[in-house]
Each structure stands twice: as structure tokens, then as C-alpha cells.
Amino acid sequence: MEPIADKKRAIFESMLELVKEKGFHGTPMSMVAKRAGVAAGTIYHYFDSKEKLICELYHYIQQQVIEIVKHEDCTDISFKECFFNLWYALFTYYTEKPSILRFFEQFVNSPYNTNKDEFGKDEFHRLLFRFFERGIKEGHLRPVSPKILGTLAHSNIISTVKIQASGRLTLQDGELEQIPLILWDGMRNR
Amino acid sequence: MEPIADKKRAIFESMLELVKEKGFHGTPMSMVAKRAGVAAGTIYHYFDSKEKLICELYHYIQQQVIEIVKHEDCTDISFKECFFNLWYALFTYYTEKPSILRFFEQFVNSPYNTNKDEFGKDEFHRLLFRFFERGIKEGHLRPVSPKILGTLAHSNIISTVKIQASGRLTLQDGELEQIPLILWDGMRNR
């Protein structure tokens, strides 16, 4: 990850917050510019178009998530430990940056997401699936496609973040810890 | 569910398909009108605005999902059977109507969703949570908040539909059946 120009980062942050608050529509470039503290024209010095800006932002963020997976997927400790570490690392990341989760969710279901990146071809999914493949190979997890396990696990994390973030429900003592356990108990080989 | 005027239904269907293909932005009212086979002005005979149309469509669809839950949540058979029936019923419903799932996902993360309906206050979630409450009370499920179990279960179903719908992955023989089992094994009381 090479360093990013200050202005570029400011534009990214601005877009991120506005998308969280108002969605893709509802955030005109003029507003992005204003909050970023630059002129409208400046954005077009860095990005070809609104669409490009959004796509680049997506990849920029995804890179951060990839770093987390890489960091937690090590062979020094047992698979089970890795599994729980990864669960909590991603949970914490999304929880601390609610605008990112919201942006993601909007992006993947939007026409900006010209997902020609076949599923499992982008680096995040490749890493995720490789991790679960290891779990299967080592006999910890059910012999189901790692793509299934990976997808289910990730959606489990995201749901948990959403439950908590919405404030709909305050998790009782020890309830949060139950959730990765539920996931593990379901997926583990028996 | 009282019967809906033909035109109204046509407008709903049109919006649904277009949102799937092009997202909320990207679907002008003129196009909705065209595909529905009505004039632009006609839409405004039935709906106050684009926003209202979208919100009504959301509730219209949600009603269908509610019917499914009501249908499967009966006390004639064991909870476990109900659980699997419900899982498959929802899975089948979303699978057969991909435009609906896509619309939902876009809607909940959009500014149209002025979700003042507190979580768990809309009928769908009330029913869903009540169902899981029963499972806990009868001792089948872990004693965790039914809201958590309900949310996790629903997101498990939706992920499965998405895996399959994206064509990313063809489920092998018996793999689909593993998924509700994974969910059940994780949530069940031990």
C-alpha cells in the first residue's frame, strides 16, 4: 500500500461518510467536494468519474480487510484459535468503522459493482477460502466446500455487527461470545 | 391482502425488475412506466412519489414473506421439523424470485429505508423471533436471545441463496442439505 495523497484520502473519507448518511444517490459530487474541503473540479483531477471514485474507494477499503485476514491466518497456532481470532478481528474492524460496512453493503448490491471479478477471484475471497480449506484439510471442519463455509462465516460476522450496531439489541453478558461458538459448533467436523 | 389493481401490480413488477438490473438510481420513473405499459403520469395516480412507490413495494413484498413464516410456524409438528421446513421455504422463495432478494438488499441499505420501525417491531421480525423463542423455551435451542438466533438464521438463508444465485459455485450433491444442518447444529442446545 503506497501512501495516498492527502486530498485523495480526504475525498475518500468524505464519500464514505456521505454514502453512509445518504446513500449513493443523495450524495452529489459537490457535497463530497465540500466535506473534503476541496473544489468540485479537484475531484476530477484524481478520479475520472463518480463511478471510478466509488470503485477505487471500494478497492482501497477491501485492501484493509485483506490485511486483517493475512494477519490472522498464520500457522503458528491452532486452526481453532486462528478461527476465533479472525472472527473477532473482523468483528472489531467492522464495528469500529460502521461507515465502511454500510458502504460495502451498498456497493455490492449496486450497479457500480460490475463484478466481473468472478466470485472467489478477488483476493479477499481467495484468502478467506484458503483459510477454510486448511480447516477442512486438517480435519477440524466438515467436508463441505470451503467457499460455502467462508461465505457463511463472513455473513455471520456481518450480521452480528449489524445486530449490535443498530442498537436494536444490547448483547447481554457473554452473549457476544456465544455467536462465534454457534458458528464453530455448526461447522466443525464430528 | 386485498386484491391489487392490475396497473398497480404492473408498476410494482416493473420497478422490481428494473431495480434488480439497474439499481434505484439508474431506474427513472419513465422507464418504470414504459415497462409497466403505462404512462409516466399514471404512476402518480397510484403513488405520491418515487419514494412512496418504493416503500409500498417493500411492504408489499414483505407481506409475502410474512405469509411464508406464518405458514411454516405451526405447532402440529416438532420444532426441529418446523425449523427445517421454514429454512427450505424461505430458501426456495428467495431463490425463485431473485429480483425480490436484490430489491430487499438494496432497500435496507438505502435512505428510502427510514427504519423508524424499530428492529423487531415489524411483523416479519416479530414472527421470526417468536418462532425462535419457542425453540428456546422447548429446550431445543441454546439459551441465547431469540433475536440473535433469528437474525443469524435469516442471514444464513440469504447467504445460501446468494451463493447459489451468483452461479459462482455449483453446489455438489447433498451440499445444500448440509447448510441448514450446520445452522441447526450450531444453534441447538447441548
Place this chain on the structure above:
DNA sequence: GGTTGTTAATTGAATGTTCATTCGGTTTGC
């Protein structure tokens, strides 16, 4: 250190397009 030239960064008003919505008029059903 100051002068000059060159390129990159930045500005924000102007442009042109795309829509949601309106409304005066027409058709349909009763």
C-alpha cells in the same frame, strides 16, 4: 538568493443532461 520558466494542482462558475413531477386534456366505465 533571486529571477524565470514549466508543470502540476486547484478553483468554481458554466454547461448540458437526466430525471421526477405536473397538468391540461382525453378516454373509459358506469
Place this chain on the structure above:
DNA sequence: GCAAACCGAATGAACATTCAATTAACAACC
């Protein structure tokens, strides 16, 4: 005949993008 349903061109606002003009950065040269 009358009301409700329907039409679609016209309106006006919102917005992405452009561009001519301005400023900062910085190197080369004396």
C-alpha cells in the same frame, strides 16, 4: 353526463462533468 383512470409533452430542479483561469511547486540558471 360525470367521475375516475389515464395519457405524455412540458417544466424545472438537481447534478455530473468541463474548462478557462489562477495558484503553488519546483527546478534551472545567473
